[in-house]
Amino acid sequence: xxxxxIIFLGVFCALAFSFVGLVLTNQLTYxxxxxxxxxxxxxxxxxxxxxxxxxxxxxxQDLGCVSCHSQQVRREGFGSDIGEHSRGWGERQSVARxxxxxxxxxxxxxxxxxxxxxxxxxxxxxGAEFTADWLYRYLYDPKLVVADSSMPRYAFLFKKxxxxxxxxxxALKLPEAHAPAAGxxxxxxxxxxxxxxxxxSLKDTYAYPETKNVYTPPAPKKTEEKKEGHK
Amino acid sequence: MAxxxxxxPELTSESSSSHSAEASLIDASLRTPVMVLTGSALVWLLxxxxxxxxxxxQLHTPSFLDSCExxxxxxxxxxxxxxxxxxxxxxxxxxxxxxxxARLSRGVLPGSGVLLLGAVFWNLGVTVGVAGIILGFxxxxxxxxxxxxxxxxxLVAYALIASWSLVVFRAGRSQEIYASQWYLFxxxxxxxxxxxxxxxxxxxxxxxxxxxxxxxxxxxxNLFLLWFASIALAAIYYFLPKLLLKPVSNYYLASLSxxxxxxxxxxxxxxxxxxxxxxxxxxxxxxxxxxMLVVPLVILAMNFYGTLSGRWSALKESVTLRFIAVGILAxxxxxxxxxxxxxxxxxxxxxxxxxxTSQAQLGLxxxxxxxxxxxxxxxxxxxxxxxxxxxxxxxxxxxxxxLGVTLLxxxxxxxxxxxxxxxxxxxxAFTDVTKATLPYLFSAVVALVVLAIGQLxxxxxxxxxxxxxxxxAVRSVRVLLAAQSEATR
Numbered sequence: 001x002x003x004x005x006i007i008f009l010g011v012f013c014a015l016a017f018s019f020v021g022l023v024l025t026n027q028l029t030y031x032x033x034x035x036x037x038x039x040x041x042x043x044x045x046x047x048x049x050x051x052x053x054x055x056x057x058x059x060x061q062d063l064g065c066v067s068c069h070s071q072q073v074r075r076e077g078f079g080s081d082i083g084e085h086s087r088g089w090g091e092r093q094s095v096a097r098x099x100x101x102x103x104x105x106x107x108x109x110x111x112x113x114x115x116x117x118x119x120x121x122x123x124x125x126x127g128a129e130f131t132a133d134w135l136y137r138y139l140y141d142p143k144l145v146v147a148d149s150s151m152p153r154y155a156f157l158f159k160k161x162x163x164x165x166x167x168x169x170x171a172l173k174l175p176e177a178h179a180p181a182a183g184x185x186x187x188x189x190x191x192x193x194x195x196x197x198x199x200x201s202l203k204d205t206y207a208y209p210e211t212k213n214v215y216t217p218p219a220p221k222k223t224e225e226k227k228e229g230h231k
Numbered sequence: 232m233a234x235x236x237x238x239x240p241e242l243t244s245e246s247s248s249s250h251s252a253e254a255s256l257i258d259a260s261l262r263t264p265v266m267v268l269t270g271s272a273l274v275w276l277l278x279x280x281x282x283x284x285x286x287x288x289q290l291h292t293p294s295f296l297d298s299c300e301x302x303x304x305x306x307x308x309x310x311x312x313x314x315x316x317x318x319x320x321x322x323x324x325x326x327x328x329x330x331x332x333a334r335l336s337r338g339v340l341p342g343s344g345v346l347l348l349g350a351v352f353w354n355l356g357v358t359v360g361v362a363g364i365i366l367g368f369x370x371x372x373x374x375x376x377x378x379x380x381x382x383x384x385x386l387v388a389y390a391l392i393a394s395w396s397l398v399v400f401r402a403g404r405s406q407e408i409y410a411s412q413w414y415l416f417x418x419x420x421x422x423x424x425x426x427x428x429x430x431x432x433x434x435x436x437x438x439x440x441x442x443x444x445x446x447x448x449x450x451x452x453n454l455f456l457l458w459f460a461s462i463a464l465a466a467i468y469y470f471l472p473k474l475l476l477k478p479v480s481n482y483y484l485a486s487l488s489x490x491x492x493x494x495x496x497x498x499x500x501x502x503x504x505x506x507x508x509x510x511x512x513x514x515x516x517x518x519x520x521x522x523m524l525v526v527p528l529v530i531l532a533m534n535f536y537g538t539l540s541g542r543w544s545a546l547k548e549s550v551t552l553r554f555i556a557v558g559i560l561a562x563x564x565x566x567x568x569x570x571x572x573x574x575x576x577x578x579x580x581x582x583x584x585x586x587x588t589s590q591a592q593l594g595l596x597x598x599x600x601x602x603x604x605x606x607x608x609x610x611x612x613x614x615x616x617x618x619x620x621x622x623x624x625x626x627x628x629x630x631x632x633x634l635g636v637t638l639l640x641x642x643x644x645x646x647x648x649x650x651x652x653x654x655x656x657x658x659x660a661f662t663d664v665t666k667a668t669l670p671y672l673f674s675a676v677v678a679l680v681v682l683a684i685g686q687l688x689x690x691x692x693x694x695x696x697x698x699x700x701x702x703x704a705v706r707s708v709r710v711l712l713a714a715q716s717e718a719t720r
């Protein structure tokens with residue numbers, strides 16, 4: 001029993017070591033990180049996301065989208081996120097400052113579906129932008145837009161209603177086979193609208209000082225050039 | 232069928248050991264709390280395995296149950312992991328650690344009211360939490376999805392249970408402090424620390440930006456290493472020498488591996504953020520700390536394989552030993568995997584793929600759960616002063632678990648590597664990557680069904696044994712018979 005206090009002290013110090021080293025140090029150093037004020041544009045980056053998008057993020061959270069989608073673009077040398085011959089998931093790697101205004105950071109741990117960090121600045125497989133209309137139809141039934149999609153349908157975010165007077169401007173343009181009965185239309189609910197607003201706000205295109213001059217591993221060709229140089 | 236054959240000694244209570252009087256007194260005092268914790272753990276295990284099968288089938292066939300928002304994959308998957316971790320894992324870990332603590336410090340439990348209250352609160356908290364996730368109140372933070380209105384209840388309940396374990400330690404008469412006790416002692420103290428820090432810094436008053444990710448990586452890797460792995464290691468250090476009737480090989484190194492694991496191991500999990508939007512030094516330190524896991528890996532291997540070597544035949548006779556041997560193998564693999572995946576080149580391939588899922592399953596199921604199953608096969612009959620109702624069910628449980636976990640971890644690992652390789656090749660369309668993983672996801676579902684069969688066998692056996700033991704008339708006859716056979720020996 002005599003050694004119990006010593007073991008207890010050791011056990012306390014051991015975890016205190018990593019707690020201070022990792023949690024506190026990071027909180028005290030880059031936890032105080034601030035926005036980047038761009039004098040030319042007169043704005044502080046990252047920009048505050050609009051209110052509807054903030055609501056949409058809550059929908060994203062409650063539906064557990066993070067189970068299958070990451071929100072983190074890795075630098076060159078990690079998979080094929082960015083750079084030449086890549087999936088083009090962003091113009092640059094994600095940096096800590098991108099997440100500064102986010103109350104909940106959802107980096108994710110699995111890519112069953114593609115990364116979504118820069119969805120709004122990307123082009124889809126057909127080379128077009130991810131418009132609200134595209135996203136609504138994709139959420140309603142992914143196979144309508146991407147034949148091989150492995151995402152479940154989020155049809156419960158939409159409602160079928162009777163057309164009263166003029167058809168709604170928000171009504172989904174569905175192909176014949178999936179269209180509702182005559183006199184009815186499918187419109188997004190408030191949650192779907194918020195979610196789509198959030199997805200359309202996902203864009204890290206601003207170049208911070210720390211995203212410039214990032215070291216990228218040299219391409220293998222360089223060695224040949226060197227040899228030529230020696231000659 | 233209902234009786235256990237005589238050559239499986241650990242399936243029956245020990246009536247002939249030297250400390251038997253004291254041991255059975257301790258066991259009797261633990262009866263109600265250990266049974267309540269184990270029983271609720273098993274119910275959660277069954278719930279988690281149903282949710283797990285649904286969630287895995289949804290990965291394979293996305294349209295499955297996608298019309299009702301409460302059973303979509305995004306809800307079921309976190310509900311499953313939280314039911315498994317907090318419902319099964321922590322209940323079972325508390326049951327095992329309470330028993331080990333009492334036996335090792337030779338302390339009789341002074342009343343169990345507080346413990347039972349704690350157990351009720353804990354299970355209430357997990358129920359509210361899992362229901363909250365299903366209903367859409369998830370925090371969306373991996374392993375911390377339980378909404379803020381349930382997690383304080385969990386902390387209070389934990390405090391009640393853990394403080395009582397320490398009371399047992401203080402009440403004990405043993406002068407020595409054995410390796411198992413270091414791990415138990417440490418784990419009981421660490422969990423509330425990491426859990427409350429994660430709650431405060433990530434859920435209740437979130438820190439800025441990706442500091443959250445650092446805190447979260449620190450929490451989730453330590454939840455595995457400093458809680459689940461510690462409790463399982465405590466059980467291995469206890470049962471291995473006890474069942475093999477020989478001391479742990481190279482025991483003098485055990486304290487080095489303990490301190491090494493807690494001092495450097497607690498930094499290692501941060502390596503999962505490699506390549507992420509966190510300071511470069513954090514990633515480097517994480518990778519270095521992960522590499523240092525080689526030291527405890529070697530020592531633990533020397534301790535455990537050294538003790539087992541030459542005694543492999545004992546595995547045939549003891550269900551507990553068989554489960555623990557599989558657990559030791561999984562521990563070795565999980566530590567090797569943590570070292571490998573902290574290497575830049577490997578991480579670039581395995582990050583964000585099913586390899587990470589496979590690693591988590593290997594640690595939580597292959598290592599922790601297998602060791603705890605083994606421990607429970609020893610503990611339950613002793614606490615109930617009876618024998619297991621069915622030996623065939625115990626065998627079925629072992630083989631289903633061993634096969635299931637091998638298939639699950641194997642198919643997810645191979646599927647994940649395929650996925651990582653194809654993801655890195657931008658000329659392969661994303662939908663084709665998903666298609667290529669489908670056969671592996673299918674075999675993962677098969678594996679989960681096999682695991683569920685094993686778990687069902689275990690739960691049946693447990694509740695059958697419990698109902699037999701709680702029928703007083705049956706018990707007294709059993710005691711008489713035992714006394715008779717003792718006398719004739």
